[in-house]
Amino acid sequence: MSSHAFSAFINVEPSSSSGEEHAVPIAPQKAVSRVYHSVPQEHTPAPLELDNLQWGKKLKGPDVTESGYPTPSGAQTPSGFQTPRSPNDLEMSRAPSPINEEDGVDVTQSFSNPPMNRFRMVSVCLLNFGNGLGDAAPGALIPYMEKHYNIGYAIVSLIFVTNAVGYILAAFLVDAIRARFGRAKTLMFAEAMMSVGYVAIVCTPPFPVVVAAFFLLGLGEATNLAMGNVFAANLHNGTKMLGAMHGAYGLGGTIGPLMATAMVTSGHLIWSRYYLLVLAVTLSNLAFAGWSFWHYEAESGQPLLDTVQRVASQTQNGLPQTKQPGQFAGMAKAFKSKTVMLGALFIFCYQGAEVSISGWVISFLIATRHGNPSAVGYVSAGFWAGITLGRFLLSHPAHKIGEKVFVYGMVIGAAIFELLVWQVPNVIGDAVAIAFVGLLLGPVYPCATVVFSRAIPRKEQVSGLGVISAFGSSGGAVAPFTTGILAQAAGTFVLHPIAIGLFGAMLIIWFCLPNIRKRTE
Incomplete structure (x- = not known):
């Protein structure tokens, strides 16, 4: 069939004006402009949304408008529309959804991201180093304190009691102070309290003033310990970070007895002059x-999260609530947590055994093994050296094996070596066994802190770990004080059955803890 046959079906209309050119069809205007960053643009494109992402903010979850109310996830507020200004307006547009663990995934910080975390990690290590310098020295200085003030075991043990009172008081204050003033000022407050206590001790005042000074030391140590635990536990590979942090504590505990014994025996200085060294470290840490930590909240996005959580807690079904939670609500909630209560009991037993061994083993070697005071004063340093090596060397294998299983082996091994110290009547053998007790106890604290942090929600960790640190660390006063009272009546050998009994209690409490799956964020 030829082409001419089709011409009958085609009607070609001539243009109305032969002189006019045909108009080019115009594409419809885009309803929504798009920017492709791989294609050159006439104008500078707006930065990517990820460019504005701050550490600590949600990858998923609601954004926050200028008014402080959350907008739907992924939605943008057009420039021509008015942002809701009241809870009622917000309810008419869309109900708010508070940020919680189910809304999105937290961006986990690491040692180098953001870069300032390098200095913060060094800071918490130095804070714990200062704590170790202060905590380990009384074990070596107690014999000289007793001689200077002409007091016995029971009276000198009062320094442990007031130290525990400071720890307990910190549990009620640390979260409220952190929420009101921020982490930087909270840490500065803690170091200021410790500096006042050390200044009082350096002046060699009457013994009641020394007892009061140890209260300030406990208050400051508990505060910076809680802040450091929360920071290190939430970094990438928290077990390793906590191992480094608490390893620094062991390093301070190793150096402290060495310096204290050398200054008193070789330098012929009064016992209180040792605390000049600790005072200098504390002022530097302040x-x-x-x-x-000055800009920590800004970098972690904490003000944004606090705003959304506050708005969500004040609104229910679009209406403001008249009753708002107080500053101590977080701590009251922590007391209802099974993990927090078992964690506090576990750390209570751990700190009680650790401080009792460190504080009374030298008195045991002098009174029962008839050791030379100028020589056995260094045994306490060996114990803390073992703790330091354990935290630096064994924390990584603990992370590989699993913290829950690893702690069982460490506690059982520590109990066996403590039994050898009790039964082997040899000063050198006892000193070696004490060092092994410290080596096995070293990774227990950081491993336990990691397990607790996984079981406690992120927004409740400051109050939860604060309660664990404060009430748990009070065991570092109750057990040494009890040991001193019993040693006054029966003899210093009571140290060992007390320590072994505390190890047994740790195993029972650890068994009762719930199994917590490892976080994936």
Whole structure:
């Protein structure tokens, strides 16, 4: 069939004006403009949404408008529309959804992201180093304190009691202070309290003033310990970070008895002059911690999360609530947590055994093994050296094996070596066994802190770990005080059955803890 046959079906209309050119069809205007960053643009494109992502903010979850109310996830507020300004307006548009663990995934910080975390990690290590310098020295200085003030075991043990009272008081204050003033000022407050206590001790005042000074030391140590635990536990590979942090504590505990014994025996200085060294470290930590944590909340996005949580708690079905939770609501909730209560009991037994061994083993070697005071004063340093090596060397294998299983082996091994110290009548053998007790106890604290942090929701960790640190660490006063009272009546050998009994209680409490799956964020 030829082409001419089709011409009958085609009607070609001539243009109305032969002189006019045909108009080019115009594409419809885009309803929504798009920017493709791989294609050159006439104008500078707006930055990617990820460019504005801050550490600690949600990858998924509601954004927050200028008014402080959350908008639907992924939605943008057009420039021509008015942002809701009241809870009622918000309810008419869309109900708010508070940020919680189910809304999205937290961006886990690491040692180098954001970069300032390098200095913050060094700061918390130095804070714990200062704590170790202060905590380990009384074991070596107690014999000289007794001689200077002409007091016995029971009276000198009062320093452990007031130290525990400071720890317990910190549990009620640390979260409220952190929420009101931020982490930097909270850490500076803690170091200021410790500095006042050390200044009082350096002046060699009457013994009641020394007892009161140890209260300030406990208050400051518990505060910076809670802050450091929360920071390190939430970094990537928290077990390793906590191992480094608490390893620094063991390093301070190793150096402390060495310096204290050398200053008193070789330097012929009064016992209180040792605390000049600790005072210098504390003042340095005050300045460094304030500098490194000064912009922590801004970098972690904490003000944004606090705003959304506050708005969500104040609105229910679009209406403001008249009753708002107080500053201590987080701590009251922590007391209802099974993990927090078992964690506090576990750390109570751990700290009680650790401080009792460190504080009374030298008195045991002098009174029962008839050791030379100038020589056995270094045994306490061996114990803390073992703790330091354990935290630096065994924390990584604990992370590989599993913290829950690893702690069982460490506690059982520590109990066996403590039994050898009790039964082997040899000063050198006892000193070696004490060092092994410290080596096995070293990774227990950081491993336990990791397990607790996985079981406690992120927004409740400051209050939860604060309660664990404060009430748990009070065991570092109750057990040594009890040991001193019993040693006054029966003899210093009571140290060992007390320590072994505390190890047994740790195993029972650890067994009762729920199995917590490892976080994946």
